[in-house]
Amino acid sequence: MRTSVRVSARRKATGAGLAALLLAGGAVGCQKSDSAESPAMTPAAAVARAAKNSEEIKSVHYRMKGKVPGEGRVTAEAAMSMKPLAMSMKMTAPDQATEGPVEIRLVGKAMYIGGNASMAKEMDGKSWIKLDMSALGGGKGLNADQLGAGQANQNPAANSTFLTGSKNVKKVGTETVEGVKTTHYEGKVTVAELKASLKEKDKTVNTTVREQREKSLDQFEKMGVDAFTMDMWIDGDDHTKQFRMRGEADKGPLDLTFTFLDINKPVQVTAPPAKDTADLAAMMKGAQS
Template sequence: MGSSVRHSARRRTLGAGLAAVALAAGAVSCSKGASEESPKMTPAAAVAKAAKNAGDITSLRYRMTGEYPEQGRIKAEASMRMKPTIAMSMKMTALDQGKDGSAEIRLVDKAMYIGGNPEMAKEMDGKTWIKFDLSALSDKDLGGGAPGAGQAEQNPAAESTFLTGAKDVKKVGTEKVDGVETTHYSGTVTLDTLRDSFKDEDKATREQREKSIEQYEKMGIDKLTMDMWVDGDDKTKQFRMKGDADKGPLDMTITFLDYNKPVTVTAPAAKDTADLAEMMKGLDES
């Protein structure tokens, strides 16, 4: 293979890897049944209580389905640890992108790894993972959404609290989600009112939620329509957010499968990994 052909293949591979980063753009079994509001518990108060409980989450496993701007329809399942250190693993498929639409993402030790795509491996001497060094970022950056890393690092536990910023929260009814009885609430929130709703939170919480808000601003979204399903333990079992972005509709549903269970993420073997920085350096020097 000539050098120009190899360089072209490498550039296509890098493009596929960066597209995967943009795409990665991450069951409460003992529930007591649907959340039962007391006569004094308004829908807004019930949503606020669930949001407060989200602050106690140290790890979670969740399923994500829906439509993402530019990427189209996606589905994914992920495990994420927020404490003591940030780690995440996600298997994601872009349903409208054919054989190039599947990828596995791992975030561990301040590095992101993209793999699981055989088409990428063909152009990387058989290596099946690309490594993106995120060591310059703090844990707060990683937990709130690393710049350019997209959906993979957005913290769904934090985003599930967004309905607290709505002025029109209402109870829709009771529904089962994955066999769990829940109470369904809905409302709309602008990013400006969302920021106002966080002003009395502690600094760490404000910074984390601000990172999530910035991701939606970058998409050109200024208002979100939200639904939230709360279980009998006053925890969010599922939430859905919809918005109009510059490059297509956002309509994502996150279903929480379990909370605070051990999450272990391991980096792929070095022999199977191509470092993005080294690949870029090789292209620059050629």
């Protein structure tokens, strides 16, 4: 396969893999309630309760929009199951030279990127690239993090809990999101404070959730993000309905809003047909040799 095709494939894998990072959103609650907040609950307590509820989420369906450093504007809709791990996302990046949306599927230890006509033109008719996470990394060459896929196995509820690390959480007001009455909270928090809060909460947070949050924080540090302004919209059932995170990274602003549609509904994702798929690990091995 031509060198230019390999370079193009690597670039598309990197850009689309970054979309996997966008999976790091917030907890979601779709049940409706007449009241968006208990009158006796403080802002910090409301945020803490929603964060605790997010730990129980097994699957999510959400929409995302905003700006990603180095990528520009993005919009996406995704569904993800944590156990077993599976994800399907369709992403559009209008500031990138792509024809139509890019689809990402995560099935087991493999990530598939592509699914549109522009991919097929550059991949000898194959419209999907496969990133085998077990084959990548562990020695010379590319690894999953370098491809931007290091966050692919992150629970999308992890980042919403970061608002609990803020020392200045305040109530902004009440708003309706997707037909659901919610209470809007806001706070500022640094990555250093978030890491410190994780250590303080080691005894109350299970190991899996703590590791997911630590991986997310490491990824943000690599992007050059030192602090966030966090917004959370909590419904009357103490779940986060919408979540926004804003910060400055090395390559520009990070500003993402996640609106959550369903929780704990079945998610089924299948791998693309093998005849339509090019294996990136094999391509890179060929390039190295």
